Amino acid sequence: MDKKFDSGKKEVLRARYEAQKIAFAPVVFQAVRLLRDLNILKVIEAAGKPGLKIEAIAEQTGVSCYGVTILCETGLSQDVLEIKDDCYRLTNVGHFLLNDELTKVNMDFIHDVCYEGLFRLDQAIATGKPSGLEVFGKWSTIYEALSHLPPKVQKSWFAFDHFYSDSAFPDALPYVFDLKPKSLLDIGANTGKFAIQCVRHNPDVHVTMMDLPGQLAKAKENIAAQGFGNRITEYPICDLLDSKAPFPGGFDAVWMSQFLVCFSEAQISSLLERAKEALAPQGNLFILDTYWDRQKHEIAAYCLINSSPYFTAMANGNSRMYRFSQIESLITKAGFRIESVDDGLGMGHTLIRCRTNSNSACLPDC
Structure with a gap:
């Protein structure tokens, strides 16, 4: 031949x-x-x-x-x-x-936040700790470090985080407020962007932001500048993983956006259990995240899969970008029932609405 x-x-x-x-x-x-x-x-x-x-x-x-x-x-x-x-x-x-903004955000994030630390990916995998984070200092997770990172690193981290989450917020708001919640707990509120959009979208809701004190300080500045201080309050928590640290309770809705991917499966189970206790009777848990196995395009799946080593080397050493089925299983084990799943929000996000198994199948206004 x-x-x-x-x-x-x-x-x-x-x-x-x-x-x-x-x-x-x-x-x-x-x-x-x-x-x-x-x-x-x-x-x-x-x-x-x-x-x-x-x-x-x-x-x-x-x-x-x-x-x-x-x-x-x-x-x-x-x-x-x-x-x-x-x-x-x-x-x-x-x-x-x-x-292309997607390419710019990804490249800046990889260079400014991840590049040096990824040299220690082998250590992170061996120890289950974010060994690469040591290039910036001594912290247990990047979330504790955020308010202390160099300005350029902070800028690229928040640009990456907000680029993906912000695109989905406008699409998600109608799903949340069709159920007319009067109170909402935003767990992992970050800089307060979702809380601000909530009170703009609905004049009757009160939002409580729960996050690390350093993050809430930034969020409080943003909210004060918008004039929504009377409808958004802060609930600082020093360690989200401390099972003895109580979540506030009695909320019509609990919101988690790009939050559960920041934790291991065991930690997610604990957080979901505590989120369940934060809900009022008939309350709804909303989980907004990106799952690589529910993406329409190969580009999106590629970006998500290759974000996982960041969590290993830099963020916490034990989390990743999950498949939908993995989160679905953890939701069920925590005593929730999935009421609806909506794909294609923003940049390939999926919104999961859950209620506790003890709740009636009837909606609050039925």
Whole structure:
């Protein structure tokens, strides 16, 4: 058989090539990030179809010809750039690296928050502790560290967190307020964005935010600036995992957004048990999260799956991006009944509404 028609050999070579991409992935990541951050992609895009030669790129960016050459050739190898008549032009991949908000948020998060710490991923897996977090200081989890992290790291962390959660809040609000809750407990309130949207959406609801004191201090500043202090209150809790630390009770709705993924399965079980105690009779628990096995697009599943090592190395050492079936099982074991599941909110979020098994199947206004 003519070798050029030997598809098996081509498949082997392609597989070996893909393996080399993985081997050199950290090099490519940093070089392409600099193509973006040093404005090389920007000036090439501005030049349009003719493209730019190395000397022109160097002149417009202030980067040496040597530096431009090194970075552009890596970009060429990864289909970020193409070259014709010694002029570099942007490909579609380069366009997304420069202009796509999802790509920007992910890249900044990986570089600023995760990159150094991921070197200790092996330690984190061996110990069940976020060993990579030590690059920023001595904390048990990244949530305790957030208010102390360098400003650039904080900015990238919150941008990543908010990019995914904020897109789903407007879609989720009607599901929550169709049930007319008068009181809502926001567990893991972060910077207070959901609480603010709740009181804007519904004039009758009162929201209690529960989180670490450092996080609530930031949330309180945001809420005061919006003028909603009389309808949003704080409930600081120093350790969410302390089973003896009580949750406030009597709420019509308990809300958890991108929260349970921050914990191990055993910890999730404990948190759900305590959330059950926080509900008033006929109350509803709402869980908003992203599950990689319920995504419509491969891009979303890829991003979610590869966010898990962040939780291992940096966040807490023992959580991950879960499959829906895993969370479903934990909800059931905690004594809840799933009333509804709605997919496709925001950036691939799923909203689960639960009630306790002791509640009647009837809604409050039936």
